[in-house]
Amino acid sequence: MADENENMGLRGKVTDAFDRELGIPVEEKKPEPQPEPEPEETPADEDLQASAKEVDPRGLGFDDVGEGTPTGEMHTQTEAERKAQNRRNAAIAFSVLGFVILVYLTTFFRLAENLKGAAG
Amino acid sequence: MSDTVATPGDETPAHLTASPRDYAALLKPRVMSLSIFTALAGMVAAPGAISNWGLAILSTIAIALGAGASAALNMWWDADIDGKMSRTAKRPIPDGKVPAAEAFALGLVLSALSVWLLALSGGYLAAALLAVTIGFYVVVYSMLLKRRTPQNIVIGGAAGALPPVVGYAAVTGTAPWEAWALFALIFLWTPPHFWALSLLKKDDYEAAGIPMLPNVAGDRETHNQIVLYTIVLVIAAPFLALFPIAGWPYVAASVIMGVEFLRRSWILRQEPGNKAAGKLFAFSIFYLFALFLVLLIEHWAGLHG
Incomplete structure (x- = not known):
């Protein structure tokens, strides 16, 4: 059905073009007013807060349900923020490295003990 | 990024x-x-x-x-x-x-x-x-x-x-049991230690709605409970020497320190106030630290058990 309407519309445009070529007056059709597209629904702050209350009534850190909603606002980090982020990244990297070393040492000591036990 | x-x-x-x-x-x-x-x-x-x-x-x-x-x-x-x-x-x-x-x-x-x-x-x-x-x-x-x-x-x-x-x-x-004896020592020490702190921070706990003993039962009852738990602690602490994890230096330290702990808790009961509560709180930390330090020292010196 949709294809049929589309074809009719195309056929009408073609015949109108021919009519104009032949000098036959063509009734200009006003474009039908299109309904304005509804704006994408973004939850209002109140709604977000209400749903956050449902998710996390005591507000213990899970109240960021609207966090993923794009607001269009962008923020360039300040120098202080960038430095702080770098420090945190470095701390995470050193912590992971430190933990890997701890596991390595544990394995080393455990193996050494087992070898000593097996030998003795 | x-x-x-x-x-x-x-x-x-x-x-x-x-x-x-x-x-x-x-x-x-x-x-x-x-x-x-x-x-x-x-x-x-x-x-x-x-x-x-x-x-x-x-x-x-x-x-x-x-x-x-x-x-x-x-x-x-x-x-x-x-x-x-x-x-x-x-x-x-x-x-x-x-x-x-x-x-x-x-x-x-x-x-x-x-x-x-x-x-x-x-x-x-x-x-x-x-x-x-x-x-x-x-x-x-x-x-x-x-x-x-x-x-x-x-x-x-x-x-x-x-x-x-x-x-x-x-x-x-x-x-084994001796490990749980160490557990008991800290377990009995905790109430007088924290109740001394809760006397100092009573208003804080009140504001936060936490039912600490002074807020629920009043200062007098808290003082009594502190004395009661301190007596139990002071009596129990030397008995750690029944196990091979503690020796006579520990017994001596636990008795001397225990008497002082009890004295300070009694002073708090007789002369209530932030000063006495603060002194008891500070001493309680020193008490536990000192007893465990003695345990460590006597083990290194071979005086335990």
């Missing part, structure tokens, strides 16, 4: 400039140091010399990480009441420096890693005991007891008393 989605307002949110130190503060380093100390005492007090100091040190680090993990989870759960108390208002979450969800994540990850590390270095019993310690502190004390009953620190004190048992299990693979 240098752009982030902004939050409304012109001021930079505190968590965007948080330093690693703010995250380290989540682990309550001072409480952690007491756990390390008592766990180390449990290790050293265990019969026989520690055969592998490398594994013992790694186990101590794992216990410290576990203590830090439970502290981070406790701060996550108590963020709302911490913000209402002057003593805790500057903690990283209420201060806005660390988002609560990040503290939760840090606590969970550290819990898993610490238990795993202890399973490798100290064995499964020690790891299981550490997991129980973390679970007890977070679920039983923080979530179930703290806001419900004035007995919160009496029962919840079990979590703080477990590190020496964990330490003992890490080097021996067992948790």
Whole structure:
């Protein structure tokens, strides 16, 4: 059905073009007013807060349900923020490295003990 | 990637400039140091010399990480009441420096890693005991007891008393009666210690709605309970020498220090006030530290048992 309407519309445009070529007056059709597209629904702050209350009534850190909603606002980090982020990244990297070393040492000591036990 | 989605307002949110130190503060380093100390005492007090100091040190680090993990989870759960108390208002979450969800994540990850590390270095019993310690502190004390009953620190004190048992299990693979005697010592010490603090911070606890004993039963009853628990502690403490983990220097120290502990708690009862409560609180910390230090020294000197 949709294809049929589309074809009719195309056929009408073609015949109108021919009519104009032949000098036959063509009734200009006003474009039908299109309904304005509804704006994408973004939850209002109140709604977000209400749903956050449902998710996390005591507000213990899970109240960021609207966090993923794009607001269009962008923020360039300040120098202080960038430095702080770098420090945190470095701390995470050193912590992971430190933990890997701890596991390595544990394995080393455990193996050494087992070898000593097996030998003795 | 240098752009982030902004939050409304012109001021930079505190968590965007948080330093690693703010995250380290989540682990309550001072409480952690007491756990390390008592766990180390449990290790050293265990019969026989520690055969592998490398594994013992790694186990101590794992216990410290576990203590830090439970502290981070406790701060996550108590963020709302911490913000209402002057003593805790500057903690990283209420201060806005660390988002609560990040503290939760840090606590969970550290819990898993610490238990795993202890399973490798100290064995499964020690790891299981550490997991129980973390679970007890977070679920039983923080979530179930703290806001419900004035007995919160009496029962919840079990979590703080477990590190020496964990330490003992890490080097021996067992948790016999003598390990639980160390547990009992800290368990009995906890109520007078925390009730002295709660007398000092009564208004804070009132503002946060935490039913500590002074807020629920009044100062007089709290003083009586402090004296009562101190008597039980002072009588019980020397009996540690019945096990081969303590010797006569420990008995002498526990009697002398116990008498002083009792004297200070009696002074608080007779002359109530912040001064007496503060002195008792400070002495209670010194008391536990000194007794465990004596245990360590006599083991190194070969005077135990």
